[in-house]
Amino acid sequence: MNDIKEKLQTIKEKNLYREMRYLSKPQDKYTIIDKMEVLLMSSNNYLGLANNEEVKKAAIDGINEFGLGSGGARLTTGSYDLHKKLEERIAKFKNCEAALIFNTGYMANVGVISAICDENYYIFSDELNHASIIDGCKLAKGKIIVYKHNNMEDLYDKISTINPTKGIIVTDSVFSMDGDIANIPEIVKIAKEFNLLTVVDDAHATGVIGKNGRGSSEYFNCKVDITIGTLSKAVASEGGFVCADEYIIDYLKNKARSFIFSTALSPGIINGAIKSFELIESTDRVQRLNNNIKYINKKLNEIGIETGGNRDSPIIPIFIGDEDLAMNTSKSLLENGIYIPAIRYPTVPLNKSILRMTIMSTHDKKDLDIVVDKLKHILIENNIIK
Numbered sequence: 001m002n003d004i005k006e007k008l009q010t011i012k013e014k015n016l017y018r019e020m021r022y023l024s025k026p027q028d029k030y031t032i033i034d035k036m037e038v039l040l041m042s043s044n045n046y047l048g049l050a051n052n053e054e055v056k057k058a059a060i061d062g063i064n065e066f067g068l069g070s071g072g073a074r075l076t077t078g079s080y081d082l083h084k085k086l087e088e089r090i091a092k093f094k095n096c097e098a099a100l101i102f103n104t105g106y107m108a109n110v111g112v113i114s115a116i117c118d119e120n121y122y123i124f125s126d127e128l129n130h131a132s133i134i135d136g137c138k139l140a141k142g143k144i145i146v147y148k149h150n151n152m153e154d155l156y157d158k159i160s161t162i163n164p165t166k167g168i169i170v171t172d173s174v175f176s177m178d179g180d181i182a183n184i185p186e187i188v189k190i191a192k193e194f195n196l197l198t199v200v201d202d203a204h205a206t207g208v209i210g211k212n213g214r215g216s217s218e219y220f221n222c223k224v225d226i227t228i229g230t231l232s233k234a235v236a237s238e239g240g241f242v243c244a245d246e247y248i249i250d251y252l253k254n255k256a257r258s259f260i261f262s263t264a265l266s267p268g269i270i271n272g273a274i275k276s277f278e279l280i281e282s283t284d285r286v287q288r289l290n291n292n293i294k295y296i297n298k299k300l301n302e303i304g305i306e307t308g309g310n311r312d313s314p315i316i317p318i319f320i321g322d323e324d325l326a327m328n329t330s331k332s333l334l335e336n337g338i339y340i341p342a343i344r345y346p347t348v349p350l351n352k353s354i355l356r357m358t359i360m361s362t363h364d365k366k367d368l369d370i371v372v373d374k375l376k377h378i379l380i381e382n383n384i385i386k
């Protein structure tokens with residue numbers, strides 16, 4: 001037979017069993033999770049666009065005009081004018097020559113890394129990179145070298161020891177769990193010295209960091225070779241994208257298997273995303289998000305809650321450690337009307353569980369005050385802070 005039941009049992013015994021929670025209202029700051037009314041502090045809907053009327057209308061218009069399904073892969077019959085329009089919009093927003101849409105950010109990473117890194121390549125990858133980067137590395141034929149998290153000395157040492165003729169450095173910009181931001185200017189400098197390509201995953205940076213939310217290149221005022229992103233977080237639709245020079249995008253269209261062998265996204269999804277970019281550029285959502293991020297960091301630090309990460313990031317990790325304690329703390333918060341999930345192994349290392357809180361532009365100061373107050377009481381009750 002098989003050992004799947006035993007494996008499942010082991011997961012449960014280690015407090016690592018995962019279950020879905022179900023929402024029965026839209027993804028707004030107040031929603032209903034498992035029948036409980038909560039203040040949502042865990043969504044990647046950073047700019048509150050997922051349930052925005054204009055975005056929804058655009059999605060519906062897209063469907064009304066072109067139908068629901070796209071009916072084929074992009075290289076067969078699935079490409080609509082809308083796909084091209086969104087790609088041009090993304091390239092403009094990200095200040096790049098060209099862009100290519102994938103069906104998810106996950107598929108973008110897997111497709112790009114495996115298409116570029118043949119057996120002659122070295123892949124230098126941050127140890128805390130997103131799972132989709134790790135899986136892209138595994139699919140690639142190149143040799144994978146993992147460097148210590150955001151540690152530029154270690155990166156430099158590893159590259160200079162090998163002195164590769166071809167290679168990439170790949171990193172999240174805003175790290176998805178720890179919420180810190182990679183030292184991209186230094187990575188670009190090292191890449192130049194060794195003639196390597198830079199690949200940066202802006203999943204949590206697009207629509208979020210930089211004065212106008214354009215992501216890590218705007219935040220640091222520097223340019224990388226390939227930027228990957230998702231349309232599923234701040235852009236509040238679905239899909240992934242890659243931005244780069246025209247010839248790289250051209251190559252990916254011909255070589256990235258997760259692009260070639262998958263049906264194109266629905267015209268509704270695409271038209272919704274186009275509207276989101278318009279709203280990101282024409283409203284003050286990014287500014288409001290960043291004001292909230294500053295405000296809550298200050299409040300948390302005032303009451304002695306140590307937040308890791310970067311103070312400009314919408315992801316605020318609260319370190320707990322023990323898996324069971326993290327689950328219980330998250331449960332107490334939920335019972336108090338606040339949803340902040342516990343993140344456990346394998347998303348973070350064993351015994352390094354966190355509460356992962358995210359901030360949205362739609363929160364107001366009153367909401368954030370309530371969160372800080374409840375967190376304080378529950379963390380004291382559980383002996384996590386004094």
Ligand SMILES: *Cc1c(COP(=O)(O)O)cnc(C)c1O
Nearest residue numbers: 104105106130176203230232239
């Ligand atoms: C969420 C995420 C992805 C995956 O994007 P999807 O569009 O949800 O598949 C990729 N990279 C990072 C860093 C992410 O946080």
